Each structure stands twice: as structure tokens, then as C-alpha cells.
Amino acid sequence: MRTRFAPSPTGPLHLGHAFSALCAYRMAKTNAGTFLLRIEDIDQSRARPEWEAQIYADLQWLGLDWPHPVLRQSSNMGAYQAALDHLWQRGLVYPCHCTRRDIQAALTAPQEGDGAPQMGPDGPIYPGTCRSAPRPATWPADAALRLDMRAAMALLPQGVQFCETGSGAPEWHMMNTHQAIENIGDIVLSRRDMGTSYHLSVVVDDAAQAITHVTRGQDLFDATFVHVILQHLLGLSQPIYHHHRLIRDDAGKRLAKRDDARAIARYRDEGLTPADICALVGLQPRP
Ligand code: GLU
Numbered sequence: 001m002r003t004r005f006a007p008s009p010t011g012p013l014h015l016g017h018a019f020s021a022l023c024a025y026r027m028a029k030t031n032a033g034t035f036l037l038r039i040e041d042i043d044q045s046r047a048r049p050e051w052e053a054q055i056y057a058d059l060q061w062l063g064l065d066w067p068h069p070v071l072r073q074s075s076n077m078g079a080y081q082a083a084l085d086h087l088w089q090r091g092l093v094y095p096c097h098c099t100r101r102d103i104q105a106a107l108t109a110p111q112e113g114d115g116a117p118q119m120g121p122d123g124p125i126y127p128g129t130c131r132s133a134p135r136p137a138t139w140p141a142d143a144a145l146r147l148d149m150r151a152a153m154a155l156l157p158q159g160v161q162f163c164e165t166g167s168g169a170p171e172w173h174m175m176n177t178h179q180a181i182e183n184i185g186d187i188v189l190s191r192r193d194m195g196t197s198y199h200l201s202v203v204v205d206d207a208a209q210a211i212t213h214v215t216r217g218q219d220l221f222d223a224t225f226v227h228v229i230l231q232h233l234l235g236l237s238q239p240i241y242h243h244h245r246l247i248r249d250d251a252g253k254r255l256a257k258r259d260d261a262r263a264i265a266r267y268r269d270e271g272l273t274p275a276d277i278c279a280l281v282g283l284q285p286r287p
Pocket of ligand 1: 007040
């Protein structure tokens with residue numbers, strides 16, 4: 001068994017991160033497996049070395065350990081480019097020049113109907129404006145790349161499925177071709193400003209690191225269908241998924257990076273112990 005915790009160094013780790021990291025760590029340790037840490041820093045406009053240093057310090061303080069060197073996604077861009085190239089060669093991705101505003105305008109045009117736009121894992125489902133434009137021989141550096149979901153699902157006529165253990169016993173969750181087109185649509189696989197995306201890099205790295213069990217928050221459940229589709233298209237192995245409950249604030253809202261009050265570093269400064277953090281997130285202290 002190989003699990004991982006994959007934070008983005010864009011702010012302090014909070015109680016939700018501590019819970020997620022502890023879930024992955026304990027799952028690996030109780031099964032004589034390996035727990036890996038991965039730094040998801042593809043968004044170089046938001047990643048900061050001081051947040052990365054804080055991640056290492058907080059996780060060590062919580063009692064976690066992991067093998068070195070740690071994979072940092074910013075040093076792995078070649079692998080994402082290779083995956084994109086593979087999809088490009090097979091006509092499964094296309095360049096998109098639309099801005100957020102263009103997409104909004106297309107979605108609110110009268111012929112699109114007057115209901116609220118359908119939401120996918122990354123926001124409103126893309127209306128397909130650039131899908132039928134002639135595709136150049138090589139992809140333009142100044143464009144985003146979108147997955148052509150119709151072309152992708154034509155290769156997966158049975159649909160996709162994944163095994164989920166978040167509620168105890170393993171359950172299979174399925175998505176058919178029609179649902180993938182309607183509920184996910186042509187998602188961005190390479191952002192103009194990054195040269196990759198969360199979905200693409202997470203799938204490439206989970207496979208490269210031979211992760212067998214992906215543990216992460218329930219908020220990423222829907223994105224998992226995107227990941228499973230990409231695993232099929234790229235010929236990558238498929239892990240088992242464990243989407244855990246989310247840690248919420250007193251008002252029931254999911255914790256966000258800006259919730260400094262619940263930052264692990266803040267609790268440390270206030271004199272709390274790792275056992276106190278476990279109690280706050282509803283876990284038994286370390287056996
Ligand atoms: N970097 C992502 C996050 O912090 C990781 C999500 C995942 O575990 O797949 O939300």
C-alpha cells in the first residue's frame with residue numbers, strides 16, 4: 001500500500017490538512033505501507049517557499065515522516081508535457097483561447113436557454129466554442145488545452161468507474177459517456193499560465209509514484225471521474241479512492257487556506273500538542 005498527502009504551498013496548513021495527512025499516514029502505517037508527501041506547486045504565482053517550509057515543519061511536529069526526496073510538481077513539468085503531447089497526437093485535446101468572460105458570455109447567450117449554467121468539477125461546463133476550430137500541427141504556447149470529452153469518451157464506450165472506500169466497505173462509482181460529456185465537459189488540462197493543470201499532474205504523479213490508495217477530502221469526489229478518464233486515456237494504473245469527511249468551522253463551513261485561526265502553526269504557538277490536534281479533528285491520539 002502506498003498513500004500520499006499532496007498539499008499546495010499556497011497558505012498555512014489548517015485542521016483540514018492535518019486530518020487529511022493523518023488519514024493517509026495512518027492508512028499506510030496500519031497496513032505496513034508507505035506514506036509519501038508531494039508538493040503540488042504548479043501554480044507558481046501562488047506557491048511560496050515559506051509555505052513549503054511550514055508544511056514540512058507542521059507535518060514533522062504532527063509526528064509524520066516520509067521518504068526523501070519529496071516530489072515537487074514544479075520540477076516535473078516534462079512529465080506533464082509528455083502526457084499532453086500523447087493526448088495531442090491522438091487528437092484528444094484542442095487549444096482554447098476563451099477568457100472567463102468569453103465563456104460567461106457564451107453561456108448566458110439567449111440560445112443557450114435561460115437556466116443557470118450547469119456546473120462541472122471546475123466551474124461552468126465549457127460551451128465548446130473552440131472545439132471545432134481547425135487544430136494546428138503543434139499546440140500554441142499562448143492557449144489553454146482542453147480535453148475533447150466527446151472524442152475521449154468515444155474511446156471509452158463502457159464509461160468509467162472507480163472503487164471508493166470512504167464510507168467503509170468498497171463501493172464502485174460509475175459514470176457513462178453521456179454523463180461525462182454533460183457533467184464534466186471539455187475541462188482544461190493545460191492552463192495558459194501553468195502549462196499543466198491540477199487534474200493532469202495529479203494523475204501523472206499518482207501513477208509515477210505508484211500510489212495505490214488516494215486519500216483526500218470529499219470535495220474532490222466529482223473530480224475523480226476526470227482523473228479516472230485521464231488514467232484510461234494515458235494508460236495509467238488506477239488507485240483505490242478514499243474521500244474522507246471535511247473538517248468544518250463552527251458555522252459548518254469548510255476550512256479554507258485563509259482560515260488562519262485554524263492554522264496548525266497558530267495552534268502550535270498557543271501550546272497545543274499533536275494529541276490536541278487529533279482530538280480537534282475527531283481522531284484518536286497516536287496509538
Ligand atoms: N493539491 C491538492 C489540494 O491541496 C491535492 C488534492 C489531492 O489530494 O488530489 O487540494
